Amino acid sequence: MCPTDPLRSPDVNRRRTTLLSLTALLAAGLTAVPAGPAGADEVEQVRNGGFDAGTESWWTSGVTAGTDGGGLCADVPGGTANRWDAAIGQNDLTLAQGESYRVSFRATGTPAGHSVRAVVGLQVAPYDAYHEVVPQLSVSGDTYTYTFASPVDTTQGQVAFQLGGAADPWRFCLDDVSLLGGVEPEKYEPDTGPRVRVNQVAYLPRGPKNATLVTEAVTPLPWQLKDAAGTVVARGRTVPRGVDPSSGQNVHTIDFGAHRRPGTGLTLVADGQTSRPFDIGTAAYERLRLDAAKFYYTQRSGTPIRDDLRPGYGRAAGHVGVAPNQGDTRVPCQPGVCDYALDVSGGWYDAGDHGKYVVNGGISVWQLLSTYERARHARTGRPEALGDGTLALPESGNGVPDILDEARWELDFLLRMQVPDGEPLAGMAHHKIHDEQWTGLPLLPADDPQKRELHPPTTAATLNLAATAAQAARLYEEYDPAFAATALTAARKAWAAALAHPDVLASESDGVGGGTYADRNVADEFYWAAAELYLTTGAQEFEEFVLTSPLHTADPFGAIGFDWASTAVPARLDLATVPSRLPGRDRVRRSVRAGADRYLATLKAHPYGIPYAPEGQKYDWGSTHQILNNAVVLATAYDLTGSAAYRDGALQTMDYVLGRNALNLSYVTGYGEVAAHNQHSRWYARQLDPRLPAPPAGSLSGGPNSSIQDPLAQARLQGCTGQFCYIDDIQSWSTNELTVNWNAALTWMASFVADQR
Ligand code: 9MR
Numbered sequence: 120m121c122p123t124d125p126l127r128s129p130d131v132n133r134r135r136t137t138l139l140s141l142t143a144l145l146a147a148g149l150t151a152v153p154a155g156p157a158g159a160d161e162v163e164q165v166r167n168g169g170f171d172a173g174t175e176s177w178w179t180s181g182v183t184a185g186t187d188g189g190g191l192c193a194d195v196p197g198g199t200a201n202r203w204d205a206a207i208g209q210n211d212l213t214l215a216q217g218e219s220y221r222v223s224f225r226a227t228g229t230p231a232g233h234s235v236r237a238v239v240g241l242q243v244a245p246y247d248a249y250h251e252v253v254p255q256l257s258v259s260g261d262t263y264t265y266t267f268a269s270p271v272d273t274t275q276g277q278v279a280f281q282l283g284g285a286a287d288p289w290r291f292c293l294d295d296v297s298l299l300g301g302v303e304p305e306k307y308e309p310d311t312g313p314r315v316r317v318n319q320v321a322y323l324p325r326g327p328k329n330a331t332l333v334t335e336a337v338t339p340l341p342w343q344l345k346d347a348a349g350t351v352v353a354r355g356r357t358v359p360r361g362v363d364p365s366s367g368q369n370v371h372t373i374d375f376g377a378h379r380r381p382g383t384g385l386t387l388v389a390d391g392q393t394s395r396p397f398d399i400g401t402a403a404y405e406r407l408r409l410d411a412a413k414f415y416y417t418q419r420s421g422t423p424i425r426d427d428l429r430p431g432y433g434r435a436a437g438h439v440g441v442a443p444n445q446g447d448t449r450v451p452c453q454p455g456v457c458d459y460a461l462d463v464s465g466g467w468y469d470a471g472d473h474g475k476y477v478v479n480g481g482i483s484v485w486q487l488l489s490t491y492e493r494a495r496h497a498r499t500g501r502p503e504a505l506g507d508g509t510l511a512l513p514e515s516g517n518g519v520p521d522i523l524d525e526a527r528w529e530l531d532f533l534l535r536m537q538v539p540d541g542e543p544l545a546g547m548a549h550h551k552i553h554d555e556q557w558t559g560l561p562l563l564p565a566d567d568p569q570k571r572e573l574h575p576p577t578t579a580a581t582l583n584l585a586a587t588a589a590q591a592a593r594l595y596e597e598y599d600p601a602f603a604a605t606a607l608t609a610a611r612k613a614w615a616a617a618l619a620h621p622d623v624l625a626s627e628s629d630g631v632g633g634g635t636y637a638d639r640n641v642a643d644e645f646y647w648a649a650a651e652l653y654l655t656t657g658a659q660e661f662e663e664f665v666l667t668s669p670l671h672t673a674d675p676f677g678a679i680g681f682d683w684a685s686t687a688v689p690a691r692l693d694l695a696t697v698p699s700r701l702p703g704r705d706r707v708r709r710s711v712r713a714g715a716d717r718y719l720a721t722l723k724a725h726p727y728g729i730p731y732a733p734e735g736q737k738y739d740w741g742s743t744h745q746i747l748n749n750a751v752v753l754a755t756a757y758d759l760t761g762s763a764a765y766r767d768g769a770l771q772t773m774d775y776v777l778g779r780n781a782l783n784l785s786y787v788t789g790y791g792e793v794a795a796h797n798q799h800s801r802w803y804a805r806q807l808d809p810r811l812p813a814p815p816a817g818s819l820s821g822g823p824n825s826s827i828q829d830p831l832a833q834a835r836l837q838g839c840t841g842q843f844c845y846i847d848d849i850q851s852w853s854t855n856e857l858t859v860n861w862n863a864a865l866t867w868m869a870s871f872v873a874d875q876r
Pocket of ligand 1: 472852
């Protein structure tokens with residue numbers, strides 16, 4: 120008897136996604152639906168699923184169970200720590216790779232409010248889960264049905280119902296368990312609503328206003344702009360744009376930028392379709408600027424989240440050493456990596472997992488600090504908008520701008536990740552700290568029972584620390600000179616350590632229990648760290664490094680957009696905008712303009728108006744933030760030149776993120792009539808457990824990802840085109856996660872847009 124180990128979530132498949140060849144579909148909707156009748160080729164795998172032969176073929180673990188009125192009922196004890204401490208299951212099932220299965224069961228839970236983790240997986244180590252759901256049970260009972268495709272061939276398959284983890288005893292009853300092979304995969308058709316696609320939030324009164332119409336028509340069509348009362352306030356004709364390769368749709372564009380009057384609840388009508396409503400105004404961006412930055416507080420590790428500051432989001436401190444957490448206060452290395460333990464408490468959880476990664480923390484801190492730094496230097500910048508008291512933080516009122524307080528939470532963690540003096544790699548930074556094994560969903564940070572481990576130091580992490588600590592040194596000087604000095608010392612030490620160990624790379628296979636964040640090329644991280652150190656100190660050593668780096672004259676403005684792994688653009692943008700005496704600074708500024716010109720050309724050619732056209736329309740992991748980061752380049756070109764074309768390009772990019780896209784969906788929670796709200800997260804897991812909150816307003820979803828690495832996306836989106844490689848489901852960690860680096864791009868851009876009044 121061997122219950123499925125819930126520590127293996129679908130995330131485990133991250134490290135071997137290329138091996139999977141899923142063709143069938145997985146319906147993980149949590150509403151109970153009746154099972155369909157079995158067809159001729161459908162083969163039942165479960166023995167005695169109706170319990171007519173008592174408990175024969177079933178095992179139990181940690182529960183007292185018996186048949187009762189036809190089904191099996193189990194008295195589940197209270198006070199167990201883990202889901203798998205109480206379970207019922209059946210082993211020795213045969214699964215065939217690529218074959219589609221329908222798993223169904225009828226269940227009750229008494230009293231109300233309990234859930235079951237139902238898993239189809241491997242009965243032996245490594246206990247992989249091929250399909251898992253955590254539906255809420257009712258007292259009267261429901262039938263739950265899901266389809267999925269098996270990623271493997273095995274005769275050691277298992278169906279298990281995990282029931283542990285509740286404080287009080289409860290009763291679970293189960294009947295009609297079925298695992299039917301050879302079923303028809305279900306088709307996934309996203310509901311894309313009206314064919315007129317708009318920014319569902321707001322266009323700026325004096326900004327560009329564009330929409331996209333999906334239509335079969337090939338000649339211009341009339342359009343009308345209506346106010347909330349339905350009165351036509353503007354009209355014109357569409358511009359046919361042919362077939363858009365990023366969606367496969369035939370589209371027209373609509374330009375209603377001449378209409379500048381503020382209003383709410385406007386709609387755009389064309390080809391018999393009425394768009395979702397939107398505003399013309401600035402208020403939504405003032406809100407988004409704050410919400411996007413407020414995202415970080417509830418990602419904090421090592422501190423209780425105060426419900427008075429984030430109503431509905433209060434929770435116990437995560438990873439402070441209180442059971443069942445093993446705590447981040449004395450974390451050892453992975454075996455053989457080091458023989459010390461570090462206090463690496465604090466910082467932000469990276470995403471929907473509980474891992475903390477220096478490279479991703481680094482780019483996120485950089486972009487939050489840059490949001491503030493831009494506001495200080497740009498002609499339209501308003502640093503007070505993110506000043507003290509704006510973000511409802513525990514530190515609000517301390518006289519320090521709130522955005523600096525938030526970034527400080529992560530900076531303190533980054534500093535703790537530095538290898539202490541006297542150790543062989545002193546001054547370098549550990550790449551990451553996370554659980555030994557992947558955990559399942561949902562799981563609040565304070566409930567994570569896994570061992571935490573430090574992973575080896577890397578050159579990339581060390582340079583992330585050098586770059587951000589150097590940037591911090593100049594920005595906190597005014598508020599906390601002692602911290603600024605500490606940060607600069609750490610940055611210099613990290614720089615020296617990186618020079619001494621220039622090619623210590625993260626392992627591409629170190630992806631169990633956390634992401635790899637492996638990066639084969641760290642030349643761009645060297646350029647970035649040197650740039651930040653130069654901008655803070657003006658020292659010749661760093662100036663020379665910048666001027667002689669091949670990246671200083673290279674063109675870093677690629678199609679995909681910068682991110683945690685490619686940091687030459689952050690360096691270039693700061694060299695162009697942060698005041699310095701850098702020789703040839705004009706050339707640097709012109710290079711930003713040249714990059715922006717290319718993004719602008721891409722945007723103008725794109726019928727959805729985005730500066731993003733990756734080769735083969737292969738959307739990258741986290742495409743929404745890469746699109747926003749290309750807009751950051753446009754916005755910076757505007758800050759440098761004052762030329763409205765760049766500003767308009769940056770503003771137009773926001774339309775895509777907020778609804779002007781093939782899915783007619785806003786990728787920001789709480790913004791737009793139809794917005795993503797089921798992002799992959801272990802604690803904003805409302806889709807799995809209604810007692811938990813949904814992601815807070817202002818959380819950016821990663822968005823379309825052509826590589827669809829997770830099983831749910833593989834099952835439902837196979838063969839998708841560009842913009843359609845997305846599903847708003849908590850299980851789709853490759854298309855629908857939320858992360859600290861993606862929200863940083865949103866924070867930067869929301870702040871820029873709010874500044875354009
Ligand atoms: O966004 C990251 C993507 O660029 C990488 O290719 C991938 C593999 O390292 O990881 C993604 O980041 C995830 C990280 O590894 C773990 N936390 C969640 C992140 C978002 O999915």
